[in-house]
Amino acid sequence: MNAHQNPVRIGIIGHPLTHTFSPAMHTAAAQELHMPLMYGTLDVGSEFLPALIASLRVQKFRGANVTIPHKEAVLPLLDEITEEAASVGAVNTIVNENGTLTGYNTDVTGIARALDSVHDTLRQKTIVILGAGGAARAAAYASAKYCSPQSIIVFNRTHNRAENLVQHxxxxxxxxxxxxxxxxxxxxxxxxxxxxxxxxxxxxxHPHVKASPLPFEAKFSNHQIIFDIVYTPLRTALLNQAEACGAATIEGIEMFIHQGARAFELWTGMPFPLTSARETVLKKLNESRKRE
Ligand SMILES: NC(=O)c1ccc[n+]([C@@H]2O[C@H](COP(=O)([O-])OP(=O)(O)OC[C@H]3O[C@@H](n4cnc5c(N)ncnc54)[C@H](OP(=O)(O)O)[C@@H]3O)[C@@H](O)[C@H]2O)c1
Known part of the structure; x- marks a missing residue:
């Protein structure tokens, strides 16, 4: 691609969209590749979602990201859904192939790639997932499919949602x-x-940075790995506590960058420049910390 081509049009669909780092990350990635790309925010409430999805085809969008609260509601509005997205029950990326809209879940890829260096360590071991929403379902799918654990244990504030997740x-x-x-x-x-x-x-x-998702004072050991998908702040109270116990930690920014990388690859067919994307997200995180 070169600068004379029509820009690749992408949008992020959600509501509200005040804190998203995706436009900056994808714009920086495209600039690094000298690729014309327009990444806009499409902030709509649920009542406008069907019309917006239909307009992606007409307005020749190459695709979109989908975020809270539309990740589940968007499924019946699309033409095709990947096996991953159907299993998780949520779509965070849409690709428009000549008017056919396919829904993907690149959060699954984001989690699998964030865990890449520890896949072998997890084989036939026990994984605990805290939460039972869309991100927890993506974590359940990614760890079951790519990490071959012996068991997966789910804890959630609302217990019956955890039970539904494990039955599924x-x-x-x-x-x-x-x-x-x-x-x-x-x-x-x-x-x-x-x-x-x-x-x-x-x-x-943020702003409840002292809160921990574990309802007790956990003592981790140095052979454990703690992965927090929250990335504002970069180092959460849970990760700091894990580090103080000598446990290994994985930051949520890894998932964020890799879910974006997979989406970018699907839209453009180009490899995502991970280093500059990471720098852009870290810069945005720093800027928002200074504003607080
Ligand atoms: N790093 C990344 O790239 C990335 C990607 C996607 C999402 N995320 C982050 O992941 C988090 C979850 O997203 P989601 O899409 O899964 O949201 P969701 O579908 O709304 O699910 C939220 C989950 O968290 C639980 N929860 C919410 N507030 C809680 C509280 N105060 N105490 C205990 N549990 C609580 C909910 O429990 P109940 O069932 O009891 O309500 C539910 O299980 C968000 O912070 C989001 O920003 C990060």
Whole structure:
């Protein structure tokens, strides 16, 4: 591609869209590749979602990102859904192929790639997932499909959502032992036994930066890995606590960059410039910290 071509048109669909780093990240990535790309914000409430999705075709958008609160509602409005997105029940990326809109879930790729260096460590071990929303379902799918754990234990504030999640994934991945836990003591024992703990809730996110998604004072060990998908702040209270115990940590920015990378690859067919994307997101995080 060169600068004389029509720009690749992308939008991010959500409501509200005040804190998204995606436009800056994708714009910087395209600039690095000298690719004309327009990445706009499409801030709409639920009542306008069907019309907006239809207009992506007419207005020749190459695709879109989808974020809160539309990741689930968008599914019936699309022409095709990948197996991953259907299993997770959420779409965060749309690709427009000559008027046919396909829904992907690149959060799954984001999580799988963030865990890339520890896949082998997780084999036949126990993983604990905190949360039962869209991100938790993406974490459940990614860890079941790519990490071959022995068991996956899910804890959620609303217990029946955790139970629904494990029943759903038990059918898809029957070789893995799926369990939901409700009691704090049982969760504490599960956390102790596990190799990886994933926070897939917003707890610890700015401005409540002192909050931990674990309802007790956890003592981690130095063979455990703690992955917090929250990335504002970059180092959450949970990650700091894990580090103080000598555990390995994975920051949410890894998932964010890799979900964006997969979306960019799908839209453009080009490899995503990870280094400059990471720099852009870190710069945006710094700017928003200074404003606080
Ligand atoms: N790093 C990344 O690239 C990336 C990508 C996607 C999402 N995220 C982050 O992941 C987080 C979750 O997103 P989502 O799409 O899964 O949201 P969601 O579908 O709304 O689910 C939120 C989950 O967190 C739980 N939760 C919410 N507030 C809580 C609280 N105060 N205490 C305990 N549990 C609480 C909810 O429990 P209930 O069922 O009881 O309501 C639910 O399980 C958000 O912070 C989002 O920014 C990060």
């Amino acid at each position: 994934f038990q059918k898809l991945f029957p070789k893995i032992v799926w369990k939901s836990v409700g009691e704090h003591e049982t969760l504490a024992r599960s956390v102790e036994k596990s190799i990886l703990i994933v926070n897939a809730t917003p707890v610890g996110m």
